[in-house]
Amino acid sequence: MAHTWTTDVLVAGAGPVGLTAAVELRRRGVSCRIVDRLPARLPFAKAVGIQPRTLEVWDRMGLVRAALDAAVPMRGQFIYLGGVEQIRIDFAMPPEVPYGFAALPQYETERILDEHLARFGTAVERGTELVSFDQDADGVTCRLKSPSGAEEEVRTRFLVGCDGAHSTVRKGLGLSYEGGAFPEEYMLADVRVDWDLPDGYGVRAMHLDGDGKVDDLLVCIPLPGRGRYRMSMMVPPELSAARPAEGASDGVTHGLQTDRAPGLADIQTVLDRLSPRPTTACDIRWASVFRISHRIVDRYGDGRVFVAGDAAHIHPPTGAQGMNTGVQDAYNLAWKLSLAVEGAAHPALLASYDAERRPVGEEVVGRTVRHAARGVESDPEDAATLMMREAQLLVAYRGSPVVDPPGEGPGPRPGDRAPDCRGLTGQIAAYPLRLYDLLRDRGHVLLLYGTEIGAETGTGTSTGSESGTGLDELARTARESSGGRVETCVILPADSRTDGPVGDAGVLPAYRDAAGEFARLYAADQPTAFVIRPDGYLGARLSPATPQALTAHLATVFAADGTA
Numbered sequence: 001m002a003h004t005w006t007t008d009v010l011v012a013g014a015g016p017v018g019l020t021a022a023v024e025l026r027r028r029g030v031s032c033r034i035v036d037r038l039p040a041r042l043p044f045a046k047a048v049g050i051q052p053r054t055l056e057v058w059d060r061m062g063l064v065r066a067a068l069d070a071a072v073p074m075r076g077q078f079i080y081l082g083g084v085e086q087i088r089i090d091f092a093m094p095p096e097v098p099y100g101f102a103a104l105p106q107y108e109t110e111r112i113l114d115e116h117l118a119r120f121g122t123a124v125e126r127g128t129e130l131v132s133f134d135q136d137a138d139g140v141t142c143r144l145k146s147p148s149g150a151e152e153e154v155r156t157r158f159l160v161g162c163d164g165a166h167s168t169v170r171k172g173l174g175l176s177y178e179g180g181a182f183p184e185e186y187m188l189a190d191v192r193v194d195w196d197l198p199d200g201y202g203v204r205a206m207h208l209d210g211d212g213k214v215d216d217l218l219v220c221i222p223l224p225g226r227g228r229y230r231m232s233m234m235v236p237p238e239l240s241a242a243r244p245a246e247g248a249s250d251g252v253t254h255g256l257q258t259d260r261a262p263g264l265a266d267i268q269t270v271l272d273r274l275s276p277r278p279t280t281a282c283d284i285r286w287a288s289v290f291r292i293s294h295r296i297v298d299r300y301g302d303g304r305v306f307v308a309g310d311a312a313h314i315h316p317p318t319g320a321q322g323m324n325t326g327v328q329d330a331y332n333l334a335w336k337l338s339l340a341v342e343g344a345a346h347p348a349l350l351a352s353y354d355a356e357r358r359p360v361g362e363e364v365v366g367r368t369v370r371h372a373a374r375g376v377e378s379d380p381e382d383a384a385t386l387m388m389r390e391a392q393l394l395v396a397y398r399g400s401p402v403v404d405p406p407g408e409g410p411g412p413r414p415g416d417r418a419p420d421c422r423g424l425t426g427q428i429a430a431y432p433l434r435l436y437d438l439l440r441d442r443g444h445v446l447l448l449y450g451t452e453i454g455a456e457t458g459t460g461t462s463t464g465s466e467s468g469t470g471l472d473e474l475a476r477t478a479r480e481s482s483g484g485r486v487e488t489c490v491i492l493p494a495d496s497r498t499d500g501p502v503g504d505a506g507v508l509p510a511y512r513d514a515a516g517e518f519a520r521l522y523a524a525d526q527p528t529a530f531v532i533r534p535d536g537y538l539g540a541r542l543s544p545a546t547p548q549a550l551t552a553h554l555a556t557v558f559a560a561d562g563t564a
Contacts, residue, residue, distance in 0.1 A: 007033045008341045010142055010156040012130040012169055017309030017326035018162030019113035024334030026120035030341050037129035044286055045105035045190045045230045048221050049320020053392035055099035057331050060440055063116045070108050072224050074101035075200035080276045082207060096521060098420050103222050130168050133159055135304050158337055159305045167311035173302050179295030185235040187262045189287035192227045195277040205274040218274040233270040235289055261287045292316050294369045296361050300354040306333055313361040316372035319390045321364050329357050335534035344483055344559050352402040360395055397537055402556050404540040411523025414540055418532045423515025427500045443534045444486040446478045450527035451498050453545050472503045477547040481554040491518050
């Protein structure tokens with residue numbers, strides 16, 4: 001064996017999910033190694049749809065600008081049946097949602113994450129494969145095989161498996177992976193066409209058989225570059241599998257099958273049948289045949305070992321939910337792991353990863369299977385709600401063991417995504433800020449709305465030019481209960497006479513809700529404290545806000561004294 005290296009976390013798999021985990025861990029100061037058995041990034045535009053929620057995540061991670069520069073907007077979709085346009089869907093978001101839908105080839109997503117990871121002095125160890133592992137009460141012993149074939153034993157505190165549908169980590173944990181496979185095979189291709197459809201719109205063109213079932217299908221998603229699309233379509237008989245799919249030895253038939261690839265003529269044949277406009281395909285960059293399965297694990301981890309992304313759930317690509325769900329898996333897990341590595345996590349915090357993310361995975365698998373079989377239009381939800389769900393903006397963790405009970409009332413409740421809002425003003429910046437500007441590059445944030453915080457229990461003062469000790473006491477409670485890991489920020493009502501930093505010492509940063517948008521979106525009609533987690537979800541909503549209630553909430557997240 002080679003020399004034993006020690007790291008806090010080993011991430012297996014350097015796709016978008018594994019890279020997200022590694023970036024977040026390194027951004028939070030956790031030592032991390034990330035390995036991938038492939039010698040280089042694959043040049044395939046596999047997962048291309050980027051949801052608004054993923055862009056919010058990338059915003060907080062500090063890499064959204066690079067993604068926006070490389071992506072193209074997804075403005076909507078045309079649906080055709082038998083060559084006749086049935087409906088045009090516009091992907092409209094409410095004005096307070098900061099990002100729309102986008103399309104970005106997976107290789108570009110990986111490049112952006114890879115380059116961001118390099119800023120923290122970490123690079124993917126390519127051509128390095130996780131062979132096996134064993135865990136004990138103190139850590140995980142992992143065996144790696146290098147590109148030369150040499151084996152290395154690594155001792156790590158935690159192992160995260162982001163190693164895909166045929167995950168070594170999942171198999172090593174003995175997790176079940178229940179589900180099934182679709183009988184149909186599909187072709188994927190990255191090509192250019194010369195039709196006159198508006199930019200930024202996808203295409204779904206179908207033909208029905210005599211029983212009303214889809215027997216021919218063409219789906220086109222725009223890519224960067226004039227006239228470029230990633231197209232998927234049913235496989236013709238001559239390309240149909242005469243042998244098991246790659247990886248089928250483990251019973252999972254899912255993903256690209258690199259031993260078979262359609263040619264440009266195969267793509268053109270389908271376009272001739274189903275394209276909404278006469279068009280000619282050219283400039284094929286890559287093509288492949290792929291199979292679809294739907295499966296999910298019985299649990300997202302065991303002890304010090306966890307799975308995320310395709311290692312935990314696979315499903316149809318309908319609605320571009322897969323990669324985006326995996327990115328949120330990794331984002332949810334990483335901040336919890338960072339606290340655990342520091343010794344600052346409540347003993348049950350890591351268990352909340354499964355409690356929060358597995359129900360999301362189950363819902364996504366069920367919804368995408370349903371939509372693949374009957375179409376998105378078969379969903380009973382109204383159009384606006386369906387669009388928000390497809391954007392992954394309705395994912396919530398109500399009932400999680402590390403968020404407060406949701407209670408009753410309007411506005412976001414504990415476990416809900418903390419919405420963005422506009423129109424916050426400060427004393428120095430000459431332009432209005434978004435709430436997400438205040439949250440970027442921070443961990444837990446205690447948002448205190450109003451200057452009368454604590455007045456109901458006698459720990460605050462009345463509204464005036466000076467804030468009361470209620471604000472200071474809550475800020476001090478947050479700091480002491482978390483070992484200094486919770487920052488405090490004050491949002492002043494639009495009509496408040498207080499201006500600038502608040503607190504008895506005038507050191508708590510404060511911003512005026514000049515447009516009243518925070519009060520409206522958060523339904524804050526009285527002094528209220530909001531605890532916003534590192535992943536942008538509400539952990540607590542306290543009104544009246546007391547040190548006792550805040551301490552009780554933070555005790556579910558942090559170790560008793562905030563340290564090891």
